[in-house]
Amino acid sequence: MARSNPKPQVAGVLSALLAGAGQIYNGQRKKGITYAAVEAVFLVLLQTALRDPLYGLVTLDPVGRFVDSRHILLAGIIASFVVAIYVWFHIANIVDAASTASSIRSRHALPEDVRRIRTEDWAPMRTAVPYIYIAPSILVAFFVIVIPLAFGIVLAFTNYSLYHCPPAGRFDWVGLTNFKKLLKPGSLWQGQLTMVLGWNIAYALLGTGLAFASGLGLALILQNRHIRFRGAFRAILMLPWAVPATVSIMVFFGLFNTTFGPVNEILRSMGLRAVPWFQHRTWARVSVLLTHVWISTPFNLSVISAALQSIPDEVYEAATVDGASPRQSFARITFPLLMSVVAPILVLSLAGNFNNFGIIYLLTGGGPAVAGSRGAGATDILMTWVYDLGFRQLQWSTASALAVLVFIFVVIFSLINFKLSGVLSQLKTEE
């Protein structure tokens, strides 16, 4: 059976037809039989446990013991992941057969090498070691993150809503209907989307920018050697980070409250007018931003301080020698060096703030309401609107379609970030 001169193409084609066949052709009998057994098990599963879920995923019809549309969909997603994992294995098996064949050919002159490849090189236990380490994490992440996200994506292509709601009712595939509804120019939905998206981007940019600016200002002051009690000031300024954000937001809900909140009372005592914090769209947005800056400044302060300390003193000394004024050395040295260090963190927190649910949900609840809207209020960002559409209005499929749009937005943004910060290229060099 074992060829002394196996052809890579033949080995590959054999493995493509039946997993392990190419390996047996190469003379790796144990490996080949194991691979073939894996394929056999998969084929049996395909005919038994996987059949109903896969069928259900295509039609969304009740099948076997799956009656609830949501269960049909979930089972179908899990089954298709099993299929995907097998496909990955099958492709790896073809690549392995072809590459083993060519390495046997290339070392044809040394029979002992060929024997080593055929017998010793396959150590299933050693190959399995890393997978044993990562298996628990992967398995949990699979069920808690991957499957639910996949479910959320496919839900966007169904009509799951109050009127098509399991267990009493059932929902079906509707293709791109939800996306068309949301994006149709001139429609009420599209107008809402534009308004919410506009404020969402403004909130992410302004919130991140203001917190960064205040963090930078305070960090520079605390860096100044002429200021005393810097440790004490720093300790006080870090406090908002230590308080759980949920608590802080609820406290600000009380501070800005128009009936009993102290902010308006203080404004009045200063001879100013009371501000309708949560009732007027602009003031509601201001209250969200103020709360955001209060909560996020300490994080920026600490990151910027760490970055400032990483800039060596010699750079400043050299600049002073060359006659640079403090302003020049900040604009030409400190700021560019600082940005090169904190840019990735800044962009990452920008992406995080884009979906910063807590502040808006707990402070304004997305309000105040906007006349003639589909539930989106003046401070609603995409995520809070999505949540409201789903959990309050029970328009699950529309909410999911919106969430998919948010995701596309964030991914484009983050890919640019990763490209800029070089995370991907760093990973590739590790391989």
Added chain:
Amino acid sequence: MAASNRRKDGRRNPVRILGIVAMYLILAMACLIVLYPLIWVFSCSFKSTAGLVGSSLIPANPTLANYRKIFTDPNVNFGLWFFNTLKISLVSALAALVLTTPAAYAFSRMRFSGRLHTLIGFMICQMFPGFMAIVALYTLLGWAGLIDTHLGLIILYAGGSIPFSIWLLKGYFDSLPVEIEESAMIDGATKFQAFTRILLPLAKPILYVVGLINFLGPYAEYLLAQVVINSGGKWTLAMGMRSLTVSQFATDWPIFSAVSVLTAVPIVIVFLSAEKYIVSGLTRGAIK
């Protein structure tokens, strides 16, 4: 050259003095803004529920009635909420550590097929809006009979933090020298022994940080808790506090204040005592 610099700095220049005064003013202002909400809520917790809470930082007739109420009133069961929250956060943090440490070790020290794609996959997972998962999580938990249970919530917290924790741990492991483990393995230690006996003790700081982050995250989390938990006896602190703020009655505010003070104080103490480690743990990967 250094001497001339010092002379320049020490010069009593009026512009410079004005600048320093301005800096002190900004710092004082910032401290006031930071401290006012905290002191206000602290003082509110001693105010009477009968009058208006107002803006004053010193309660007119300080009373401990609010604190008494949150430990005795069955509707504001602070003790139970605190116990529930502590249990959920601690178990979530431990579970996250046990799950992710071996995985991070494998991602840092071993090369296997699928490694790069899994790491990138984790990164992509973090970009998804959390809402997309909630409907499915609710359905999955319902299927497994875990709706309205603390176990269900713990699984979501511990599972949801896996990508972030693995990235953080992997980054730290990468920065530790591999030579010590290699020499131990030459001396006959297995890979598992190198991991548990050599790497883990070296990585203690980051283990604390990851554990702490996974403890602090669930401690005041509201959204998932509210989706999973229904019955009042299983409420967490965030849910309890929310119930006190949405009632819109100003009279509940002192009660809410008492709950938030007792909720925040332990966390503030823990956070401030570990701040140095948290900051360096979070920024170590980014700032080299």
